[in-house]
Amino acid sequence: MLVLRKPYLLFIGDVRSAVDAKTALGLVDWCPDDVLGELAFPRAALSTGKPAMSVAEAAAAGAGSLLIGIAPAGGALPAHWLPSLLDAVHAGLDIVSGLHTRLTDIPELVDAAAAAGVQLQDVRHGAWPRVTGTGRKRSGQRVLTVGTDCALGKKYTALALTRALQARGVPATFRATGQTGVMISGSGVAIDAVVSDFIAGVAEQLSPDNAADHWDVIEGQGSLFHPAYAGVSLGLLHGSQPDALVMCHDAGRRHIASLPGFATPSLPTAIEACLSAGRLTNAAIRCIGVSVNSSSLGEAAWRDYREQLQAELNLPVVDPMRGGVESLAQVIHHYNKESSHVA
Amino acid sequence: MLVLRKPYLLFIGDVRSAVDAKTALGLVDWCPDDVLGELAFPRAALSTGKPAMSVAEAAAAGAGSLLIGIAPAGGALPAHWLPSLLDAVHAGLDIVSGLHTRLTDIPELVDAAAAAGVQLQDVRHGAWPRVTGTGRKRSGQRVLTVGTDCALGKKYTALALTRALQARGVPATFRATGQTGVMISGSGVAIDAVVSDFIAGVAEQLSPDNAADHWDVIEGQGSLFHPAYAGVSLGLLHGSQPDALVMCHDAGRRHIASLPGFATPSLPTAIEACLSAGRLTNAAIRCIGVSVNSSSLGEAAWRDYREQLQAELNLPVVDPMRGGVESLAQVIHHYNKESSHVA
Structure with a gap:
């Protein structure tokens, strides 16, 4: 790393x-x-x-x-x-x-x-350890930002969520997987530079064992629906073995960036595909919300869009730039409180 | 390459x-x-x-x-x-x-x-071109061997199928993605050595545009159900944009090799996952059969196993070491004849 x-x-x-x-x-x-x-x-x-x-x-x-x-x-x-x-x-x-x-x-x-x-x-x-994945379940908890495409707010959402969790007193660490994220956090790995044999293994190293109530907030990369980068996204998903996903989406994007032949998936399709793939390394994975880049929408249109989506998905929907990610942090904070009651 | x-x-x-x-x-x-x-x-x-x-x-x-x-x-x-x-x-x-x-x-x-x-x-x-995937549909046809796990006959099946197609006069080329395959064919790429950003792009280069009746028989790697290597498998699947899949399976393997915590998927689950992922770059993808490593079964047990599986999946089931892959070659040959009738 x-x-x-x-x-x-x-x-x-x-x-x-x-x-x-x-x-x-x-x-x-x-x-x-x-x-x-x-x-x-x-x-x-x-x-x-x-x-x-x-x-x-x-x-x-x-x-x-x-x-x-x-x-x-x-x-x-x-x-x-x-x-x-x-x-x-x-x-x-x-x-x-x-x-x-x-x-x-x-x-x-x-x-x-x-x-x-x-x-x-x-x-x-940058350097990274040449280790292959093991699938071993690690202690502590993890949330990964995933997306319907590249470049629509996965890093921003992860950073905002880390900050919101820390503000609530939830122990949380941002885990960087791209170059700007690494510069911000001071550590991490540019996962798309890793030799493909080692993607999942490096992702495992990135969020090591931790305290039971600690959350790693892992910056996602690419999309399972991107014909060039889905392999990176899947290896990162498997190695991260997240307990929680946040699905990131651009409300104005009709097709995968620079590839007009590839429509962006619907949110239910994208969420189900990520959960289905993620269950391989964490059977308890769930999606805790959607983070939207709504810059293409006016204020009223955004309110309508969000309400419809929340009703359709039965999940909190946020735009980190328009009101922040508090409702996502609340879900995670609530999990931690539930778990400590049980313990 | x-x-x-x-x-x-x-x-x-x-x-x-x-x-x-x-x-x-x-x-x-x-x-x-x-x-x-x-x-x-x-x-x-x-x-x-x-x-x-x-x-x-x-x-x-x-x-x-x-x-x-x-x-x-x-x-x-x-x-x-x-x-x-x-x-x-x-x-x-x-x-x-x-x-x-x-x-x-x-x-x-x-x-x-x-x-x-x-x-x-x-x-x-080995060297490989530093190109990212485009998802552009290429001419010619492609069959990819995929698997429920690593190391259960994907290379062997692809080589046997190439030979069987050529024997029938179907123009076919074996495309190697691992080191032994590259040595046998004299060209190709060790796909697991490719930097992850380029997996799909390199896979696209490996089976370029070709004549309409030509089949590339692409050696698969890993498995979508392997927690270490699924990223490689998905990138290769997307970049290959196969028209046809052959699902490879070891009849005696209960869990992913060397990872007892990970059960091998059922064949219907594995086939559906590969088809679902493969549709991203080729909507017409279908599974044309199953290639079994049946070395753990006696002759009678193998006959029963094969009959049950063929009935369950409604697909030809072969073991390249026990009777060859003729029924797979026949399906592909038949497609070519159908297409030429239409043309």
Whole structure:
């Protein structure tokens, strides 16, 4: 598993737009206390709101890593960023990157990191244990966010649910399975980079044995209904052996993103498919609610949509961006109270 | 994809038993014309039946590769094998290996191969295209062997079915997804070595567009009911987009191999799960029969078992080792004849 060294100095360089700065803005949103400051070039188009900081200032303030918080045009690391990264390495900071380009493929950086004794953390290509799944039931409890498609709020829902549980005093840990999630939590694995023989085994390692009342909130990936990524989703589902699922859905999406030939499944179909597959490693699995990305709906339309869906599915329906995930946290909190009465 | 250079010189070194020589014996069984001879040490415990041949004799006879046909004790390449491999490299042969140990991790061999201009083919770790799945429907037809568990005859069934189709004049190609299959066919991919993001995409590449009456017979892997490997099985199923499935089963197996907590599914359950998942990329998918490993049953028990199962499932039931797979080939042949009547 990846373990990153916090707190971060956020590198946003010559960022052009909020879309490019998605990673940086996500970090400031979800782990603001882990971000000491930002390092921007003079022509940067925006600020994350964190104080401007040089590498030397960040190192003096105890930064553990410089984290590349922007997506460069074309995906590759621009040559004019390298001096900032080398400065950080020389100052004793690790470098954290989610780019396709590997830091470890840049000889100058590799040599400097070796000399300084710091890590180059390529989150997208990170290390993971080469273990196959065993199906052994683990102690503690787990909730996994699943979806009718990719990219519709599984990470956001898991983060919001973790926060809501912690606010209620329920012991909960966010478990990251994608690069931004790993950066936010400081540990985890980019599960889609794992060799397929080991998907379930790595997912098992990600949420180890824990206290009976503890909940791991596991970030889901892909969808059982995505023709390219269903294998990842199934391996993650089996290895996570969740007690509870939250089904994530985009109210405006009629087909799988970028694949017009593949209709998004109905929610009852998607829920039943996930429960059916999940029973292999946890017979007690149940769906505790639906998390909707309702950005395509006006306020009244969203209210109607939610009421209809709640009646149809007999489950709480939330949009984390429109009122939060309290009703999901309530279900889990209630389970814990029920269990402690029994115990 | 891997493409290997045939014909082979089979290296069996100091083989101790038929179990150790599984790969070599499989090759002699399934592609005897591609095996020129065997290279054994004086203390070898058995012969594959192929003529003894030195590296020089094999090279003179036109061998393309020395293929390591035995599993060494402990899994690693014994040092006393290396001189034979170096001889082969110097004689212009590629080396083909399915061991965990990578040939490309042995500097002496890497240097010699570079100097001789030959390939070191680590089948277990072989190259594959980094493409994600698209779900695009391809021309031609495909049959995939699936299973209630691992290691119960999916490769054997696919090879036997390919041979039976070809004997009937149906154009058919075996598509290998595991290391022994790749060695037999001379091309393919070890699908469990593919990074999980690319499973379905690689499976799509493995059985490309083809003539309308052509059948790819795809070697299945794992099982949707295996808690460690279901992700691989699902990605392969989606990417293969099979028109037909053959469900493989071991009549004597009560639980998933080495996992006593996981019962093998009933055949109707396993068939329905595979069809349901497979419909995502091919709505016309159907199961055309069941291939049973009946080695645990006596002759009379096998007849009863088969009759009961055929009546229950309304599908042909075969054991490739007990009477072959003719009834499966007949179903496929019949489809082709039906289609050509329509066309």
